[in-house]
Amino acid sequence: MESPIGITGAKGDARPRKRRRIRLLSRTDKIVLSVMVGIPTLIQLVLIWIPTVLSIGLSFVRWNGLDLSDIKAAGVSNYSYVFKDYPPFWPAVQHNVLWLVFLAVIATPLGLLLAVLLDQNIRGSKIYQSIFFIPVMLSLALIGIIWQLFYQKDNGLLNFLLGTAGTPQAVDWFGDSDVNIWAALIAATWRHAGYVMILYLAGLKGVDASLKEAASLDGANAYQTFFRIVFPAMRPINIVIVVITIIESLRAFDIVYVINRGTNGLELISALVIQNLVGEGQVIGVGSALAVILLVISLVPIVFYLSRAFGKEKV
Structure with missing residues (x-):
């Protein structure tokens, strides 16, 4: 028995469809x-x-x-x-390469380590995340000024802790061309590590928990699970961090300009x-x-x- 027009039958809907009007x-x-x-x-x-x-x-x-x-x-x-x-020019190129290597070998792994530790749902994790992320919200120029207070030759905190403040043995951390590049790199690491930490934390939260469970059932320990399962699964984050690290090493300017306008070893x-x-x-x-x-x-x-x-x- 055929269905009347406008009533849904066994073979389908015979009702006329309205044309969608394109809204101009x-x-x-x-x-x-x-x-x-x-x-x-x-x-x-x-x-x-x-x-x-x-x-x-x-x-x-x-x-x-x-x-x-x-x-x-x-x-x-x-x-x-x-x-x-x-x-x-060529000393500047060498310093930029050194900046890249230092951020890649020291700052980035440090940020990854902080992310892994804070991903363990430890007590006060949010507070620690905020503390480590604060330098990221500060400009590099302000970070340079903060670390100047730390590195000052006569009244700096570091020389005070070493017991050399106000003595001839005090190190001029930013004035000595042999050590100022390393002092500036430590200041830059303070900021870069927090940035990497936040990116890796986001990546760790996005890894499927079932992958970790499957690795655990197969007898993998925590080290094997991370480097064979979790870290490869964060490949998009790894690419972003590699690019950011390279760009950060190239655009480094504020800290050295605050210290001595990019001269005398910087x-x-x-x-x-x-x-x-x-x-x-x-x-x-x-x-x-x-x-x-x-x-x-x-x-x-x-x-x-x-x-x-x-x-x-x-x-």
Whole structure:
């Protein structure tokens, strides 16, 4: 027996379906969308892309930064000068590499260790997380000032604890070119370890608990479970942390600039950029060339991360 039209039968629904009406954007919607897209785009253009393009252009000229009529084409002579005849450049490269190695070997494993310990649901875990995360919320310039109080030669806490404060044996931690880079690295580690800790804590919370249970049933101990099951499962977090560590080593600037403006053993590429672009004796072309070199180096980990994050795996 056939079902009457409009009544659901055994073979399906014979009722006519209504067509969905596509809602057109009103004038107000268009204005709101234009503002939401336009303002961030304008900010990106004004603060990032236009200065980047200008820096690339200025790296090929000679200019004192004052008289526009004094701009002269220089070709690649600024880059040649930086690589061959600019004394602080290669020490700055070495210090940036040292910064990267120190953060990768000391600060990042320390952050991972803190995350693993705080993931054990110990008493007061939230308080400890807040304590270790506080440095992340502070600017590197403020961290430099805080550690200056700790490292001062005459009244610093460290020399006081060593019993050398106010004596000829007191170490000038930030003034001695043989030790100031290590003092600055410890200050940077204080901040970086807290950042890594929070990222790994988030990763640990996202690991399926059944994986740990299965490893335990197979007889794996805690060490084997972590490094063979948990750590590989956090691969996306590991990639993010690798990229962040590389970028942090390249953009390191605030601490060394607060200490001694990036001189006397604390030369970094970012500090050399500012030294050549700001203040007396500025050399716009050389500073711009240094900025472009830093940009190119920074693009390597960024491209690596984006290719990993958005690349589609072939099935």
